[in-house]
Amino acid sequence: MTLSLRPYQRAAIDALYDYFGGNTGNPLVVMPTGTGKSVVIAGFIREAIAAYADTRVLVLTHVKELIQQNFMALLRAWPEAPAGIYSAGLSRRDIRAQVLFAGIQSIHRHAYKVQRCDLVLIDEAHLLGRGDSGMYRSFLAQLNEVNAGLLKVVGFTATPYRLDSGLLHEGKDRLFTDIAYEVSVLNMIRQGYLSPVVPKQTETQLDVGGVGTRGGEFIAKDLEAAVDRDEVTRAAVAEIVQHGEGRGSWLVFCSGVAHARHVRDAIREHGVSCETVTGDTPAPERDSILTAFKAGRLRCVTNANVLTTGFDAPGVDLIALLRPTKSVGLYVQMVGRGTRLAEGKDDCLVLDFAGNTARHGPIDMVDGRKREPAGDGDAPIKVCSACQTINHASARRCIECDEEFPPPAIKVSPEAASNALLSTQIQASWCDVTGVTYTRHEKPGKPASLRVTYDCGLARHSEWVCFEHTGFPREKAVGWWQRRAPQLPAPSSVEEALQHIEALRQPRAIQVRPLGQYTEIVSARFE
Incomplete structure (x- = not known):
């Protein structure tokens, strides 16, 4: 075979x-x-x-x-x-x-x-x-x-x-x-191998202001005590039920075992079939619940810390995050449960009651380097009045329903869109290129790369082209070279690339997207 x-x-x-x-x-x-x-x-x-x-x-x-x-x-x-x-x-x-x-x-x-x-x-x-x-x-x-x-x-x-x-x-x-x-997840979505994820604004937000941190993550016992409140749970569940009316499979991530059961009970009160899976659930019962969920006989499953990896339910088209986390990996794994393709599934709706999208940013642009956790300040967003989808503040039209936003009253600073789930939900802009320089860039323990710096008026934007790397970085470097010098084979080293710089076409404009304190170069236009 x-x-x-x-x-x-x-x-x-x-x-x-x-x-x-x-x-x-x-x-x-x-x-x-x-x-x-x-x-x-x-x-x-x-x-x-x-x-x-x-x-x-x-x-x-x-x-x-x-x-x-x-x-x-x-x-x-x-x-x-x-x-x-x-x-x-x-x-x-x-x-x-x-x-x-x-x-x-x-x-x-x-x-x-x-x-x-x-x-x-x-x-x-x-x-x-x-x-x-x-x-x-x-x-x-x-x-x-x-x-x-x-x-x-x-x-x-x-x-x-x-x-x-x-x-x-x-x-x-x-x-x-x-x-x-x-x-990247964005690449896979664009090629049709994964389902898009769509973020919606929630009126209910979990308050973790007084929760301590240990080992870079919220202290589990304190976190559950802070968020497992009946009035908050009922408000969040009411929103889940409202948004989930046209959705078939709901997966809810909770902040503890008791919290998962309380959310389950509140969902059942709305007449929706729901079960809970935790680390304490006996194996036969867990298998029975998940089999029914995947088969569509059970509409909703709440869980605490068990369905983030190794769980495959392609039909999941609504994810509710009631589990705040400072872990980038956990955040991406939770949202990733909704990216699988399934018949009749157009996308996966993500309701983030926990502020994780604001905390970490789009799932295809998260940075896993060890650092102090980001603060929980307000993100530069705007919410579509027609469909409640979260958009970056610079968006002119809604990413979901194409509703046109009114002109901004004040200028919004170009920060990273921390409440977008994908980087494509951040507005990119075009800049005219007035000059380009090429230099060798060294990083300890890594192959050298070609640093390309574009002068755009008073601003400068850089990208790194990895000819000497392997795998996907090398593939990207080959594609970058072919767009600029289609008549020449892609170089195998930075030194070889620098010898043929004169043969490269210079872009007349580049498209850049804000990425924290830096920018990402998305595309280029040539004469």
Whole structure:
């Protein structure tokens, strides 16, 4: 059976081969929720064993649903695959399988039983922080010792960062060393592989003003005490029911177990079928609830901290965030539950009662570097009076219904649109280009890039073109060069690019979008 791969899935596998052809580190593959990481994992495994028949592969993750999902993806692509499962939750311990799909909780003490292993693939790799603590790190250290230091590790994730340690591939004691391939959620939406997400203004907002922080995140007990208030819950639920009237599957993220049950009860009072899933829910009951939800027999599920990763329900077309978080990864994972495609689904409505969109910004532009959490001040937004969709303050027409906004009474400063869920919901503007300069840019521990600086009157805007990188950055660099010098092959180095600068067409204008204190160059116009 031939595995059918989408172009970006094929590119991800090729990027891994390119990476290992010239590097010795542990790379990451970054793909948004719903774009088929399990298919990429299956394709990579099958091709690796086809090339080297005795290759032994271990696929690790943390929940049984993902173990089963990745295992079945390989069998669909390769029915005769020499694959097995090691998971207490799935009641299987096929420790000798050539391709072993395992739960880290079940296998972390059995590195010496696994013995020879060439390749470890980790799904949901953002669960690994830096440092030597944790089941993953101790297990991998032992497995690497067993295999004489020759073990190769690849991480797959939609969010390559952690709240406590920033980007997974940067900093001291990191396990992952590079991003071999990355594709953005915006790119996938534009190409029709993911569903758009639409933010709506909510009248009810959760107040976390007095909630403390520990380890960069709200203290869980204090957070639930602050937001689990009957009058707030009833007000928020009334809005969910109102907006969800034409929606089929509602997923609600709550701030604790008790909060999830209280929200469930309030939703039921409106005559809507609703159940709750938490970490305490017995496995058979949880499976029954989620099966009914995915089949459309149950309209709403509330949850506390359990349906952020490894949960696949394509029909979800309304997400309500009643869970404030300072974690960029958690925010993106929650919204990502609504980006999968489904028959009859046009988009996913996101009701953010928790202020997360204001806290973190559009999901395709979030920054995972470790930093002090942003404040909770007012974001530069305007709400459409016709449909209540959140727009950036600079928008002239509503991104959802095309309603024209009246001219602004005062000038609004061009800040990042923190209440937009996608960067396309931020207004971009065109600037005439009066000059362009090209320089070599160095960053410690990274390949050099070409810094391109555009003079636009008194303003200057820069972008970095990554000819010497691999994966998606290299693809972008090739496309950038082809638009400017279609007669010349794309250079392989910054030095080679600088030798052909005179051949480049100079844009007459560039389109820029505000991105915090910086700007992003979106497009260019040529003569």
